[in-house]
Amino acid sequence: MTRTDDFEELRPLLFAIAYRILGSVSEAEDAVQETWLRWEAVATRPASTKAYLSAVVTRISIDVLRSARVRREQYVGPWFPEPLLNDPYEDPERSAELADSLSMAALVLLERLSPLERAVFVLRDVFGFGFPEIASAVDRSESACRQLAVRARRHMDAGRPRFEADRKEREELAERFFDAFREGDVDGLRELLAGDVQMVGDGGGKAPQWARAIAGAEHVSRLLVALAHPFVQIGVGAEPHEINGQPGVIFRDRDGKVINIMALDIADGRIQTIRSVINPEKLTHLGPVADAWAVMREANRARREEAESGR
Template sequence: MRATEVFEEHRPLLNGVAYRILGTADDAEDVVQEAWLRWSRVDPDGIDNPRAYLVTVASRLSIDRLRKASAQRESYVGEWLPEPVSDLPDAAERAELADSVEFALLVVLETLSPLERAVFVLHEAFQLPYTHIARVIGRNEAATRQLARRARDHVRERRPRFEADRAARRRITERFLRACAEGDLDGLKGLLAEDATLVSDGGGRTPAPLRVIRGADKVGRFLAAVSRERNTSRFLRSLGLASAAPVHMEITGVNGGPAAVLSVEGVPITVLTLDVFEGRARHVYMVANPDKMSRLRAIGPSRT
């Protein structure tokens, strides 16, 4: 019984580590389940530091799975984005950890190698010492520090810290959503940085751009176009939903930050998240792959 209690005490932490390394909640849960199987085979009384042991196991399993996933994602249809979640996998942890799971950061972490990503997550998000991380990844401390420095520099280059607080970002997201819903091209362009990009993940399951759209004008025109009824109907039909069903839009918490979630009959169909700098959206991320909607709370009226 003690072994189960110890593991359950650490489950939120393990989920948090695995999700940040992998970017998908399903894979994270698989890793945690495998960690449980390994934990169940050892004598917990012989483990001096259960937290360190379990984090090591979950991290190594996540790295192995990420290596395999990275190869599979090379054949993914279109751009691959992380799986959005309404509830953080580690909600029981400190509130400040929310910043390390924000969607835009997870997108940048996708550009790191599996080892770089693991080192960054374990040190920057969970403040594990380099001596521990070195044992996790099987490298010496000097090599581990070098991986961490390379990862930090890469993230800093691609991901400056937010200049807007969450309240300001929510206001901009609300204005952005309203402009999208109204097909207001001028309004959208006014909220986009000149070098704005839109990255869309439909996974080949829904009509979505296969390549990154660049520039405020092109991004605005695309978003204004998809708000038109004929495109919305085609999109809904591709999901097997009634094309006449109304689309419900709501700003809600996704990955610890504000996001626009579109749903039909209570079923989330699209998530829009913004990367906001100097009061404008520099990056727009649109997840429309139905396989990545399962971790979002139902929004709006459900089917009757």
């Protein structure tokens, strides 16, 4: 195999590592591209191409994450990862770990870890790398990496999200939820929501978002219905799609431009959390992005006109 073939074969793994460390599609793609440039400059092939390239992309991702953490501390409102529709890396032997680590809930939880803890956790618990390889990747001793792994695992276990084990049941519940949403069925929505459900939006100060999380089945179901009807009136479409390995939907305006995504955490037969990403900077990799402010203005205008006509 050529040098290029070696790299392309490992590209899905490299992106998967970088995305889980960074929580950003664009930054992960940049990290993989930088890894390629360094790979081109290597004079002799290493003993293990996989170990070498994984170490390089990990080091690059750690450096990027350290600078990104300052920006995230100044972020307006809740921070969610850039939504990922399809994970390019597949490994049947680690499918459970890969799926769990990809969810928005898990990536938000990873934000609590230091960059080194995060990298060690991703390499060890998600991708199953040995400690000698991890030590080389993060430039720490094996003993130090074991300690980092223990600390990271403790943090993750304390807040690890629970998901519906049966994918088919989860998808059926999500389908019922989005049907009830489109139909404006408050009762239908309420019965699918956990009593303490939360709906949280990430607009980053660049798009409409709620000032705080909306909590409780009654409040969330009524807010969803209040949004649904005017959206339908102005031609907003809801495209079901897996988001970060969980059931979700992409909302598009009448021209097909992306408005936002919504991802569902489902456990115990109920929807526990609804996360919406509407920050346009986090949606550009999904295609042309709509002006969410303009969409909301049009929806509000449609709501007012309907109310006035009903008087």
